[in-house]
Amino acid sequence: MMNPLFQELKSLLDSFKQSRIVIATHEDPDLDAIGSSLAFHFQLQKHGFNSMVWSADISNKFFHFLPKYSCIKKYLPHDYDILITLDASSLERIKKYEELKTKDDLIALINIDHHQDNTQFGSLNIYQHISSVGELSFLIFDAFGWELDSDIATCLYAAISFDTGRFQHNTVTAQSLDIASKLVSIGANPCHIASHIYDTYTLDTLSVINSSLNHLVTDFQYRFAYTILEDPSSRCGPEVMDLIRKLAGIDIFLVIRQYDSHMVKISLRSKTDFNVAQFAAQFGGGGHNKAAGITMEGHVQDVESIIIKSLKDKIK
Numbered sequence: 001m002m003n004p005l006f007q008e009l010k011s012l013l014d015s016f017k018q019s020r021i022v023i024a025t026h027e028d029p030d031l032d033a034i035g036s037s038l039a040f041h042f043q044l045q046k047h048g049f050n051s052m053v054w055s056a057d058i059s060n061k062f063f064h065f066l067p068k069y070s071c072i073k074k075y076l077p078h079d080y081d082i083l084i085t086l087d088a089s090s091l092e093r094i095k096k097y098e099e100l101k102t103k104d105d106l107i108a109l110i111n112i113d114h115h116q117d118n119t120q121f122g123s124l125n126i127y128q129h130i131s132s133v134g135e136l137s138f139l140i141f142d143a144f145g146w147e148l149d150s151d152i153a154t155c156l157y158a159a160i161s162f163d164t165g166r167f168q169h170n171t172v173t174a175q176s177l178d179i180a181s182k183l184v185s186i187g188a189n190p191c192h193i194a195s196h197i198y199d200t201y202t203l204d205t206l207s208v209i210n211s212s213l214n215h216l217v218t219d220f221q222y223r224f225a226y227t228i229l230e231d232p233s234s235r236c237g238p239e240v241m242d243l244i245r246k247l248a249g250i251d252i253f254l255v256i257r258q259y260d261s262h263m264v265k266i267s268l269r270s271k272t273d274f275n276v277a278q279f280a281a282q283f284g285g286g287g288h289n290k291a292a293g294i295t296m297e298g299h300v301q302d303v304e305s306i307i308i309k310s311l312k313d314k315i316k
């Protein structure tokens with residue numbers, strides 16, 4: 001028997017075959033966000049729907065390996081009937097969400113996500129505690145009997161492998177690997193995809209990493225470590241986090257990054273039961289137990305003292 005929420009989505013789509021569908025995802029979208037959005041778009045088109053992917057701030061040039069990547073639109077169409085959000089824990093997480101039609105003006109707002117702090121903002125909410133929206137999308141397509149092609153498989157594989165840190169995070173299950181294996185047999189190329197995701201450093205990237213390592217602060221008593229990226233033009237937060245979290249004897253990692261002249265972004269990772277999403281929530285942030293983020297106004301130095309003091313209080 002089909003999962004009742006999947007069934008509800010299927011019935012809804014079947015009842016509104018002529019509807020115009022917009023697919024949206026969170027700001028500063030990652031590969032789970034974009035890969036899942038494209039996969040949904042391709043499936044909807046194959047099944048006769050009028051769909052499009054909208055992202056007001058799509059910019060990452062490393063996503064170009066994704067099939068038909070350039071079909072993503074930066075501008076919302078004048079009108080549409082159904083909104084599908086993917087990988088967004090709240091509507092506010094979507095860049096320019098103010099421009100979106102509200103639930104009441106739509107046939108449906110379908111919220112598909114895997115963040116534990118999802119606010120259930122949709123008229124239909126499909127949440128699963130699962131590795132990625134890529135994995136969840138596979139389950140939905142599978143339940144619908146919607147066959148995958150190699151483009152869709154590539155998008156979903158990229159989404160899953162990215163959100164699991166190359167199948168290393170504790171969210172990886174036998175099911176994740178089973179799905180990844182199926183995606184590869186349909187045409188996803190793990191080597192090709194991994195190389196496009198990870199072999200992308202420039203000399204600038206290496207220089208930012210170098211300086212962030214030089215400024216690494218470690219506290220082996222409280223078992224946390226962090227570094228600061230002061231230059232807003234350096235967009236290497238994930239690369240720096242990837243590296244510092246390999247440090248043994250530390251459980252909690254932070255990258256505090258000046259995002260623009262007045263905004264700071266903080267990434268948090270935990271290797272223990274310390275819940276970084278809960279910690280982030282007190283500063284208006286959120287995410288998962290082991291990976292979360294905070295956005296705060298101010299300068300990195302001010303934010304640093306507030307966050308680190310609060311972190312130490314919490315760990316105590």
Ligand SMILES: [Mn+2]
Pocket residue numbers: 032033087114131132133163
């Ligand atoms: Mn995700």
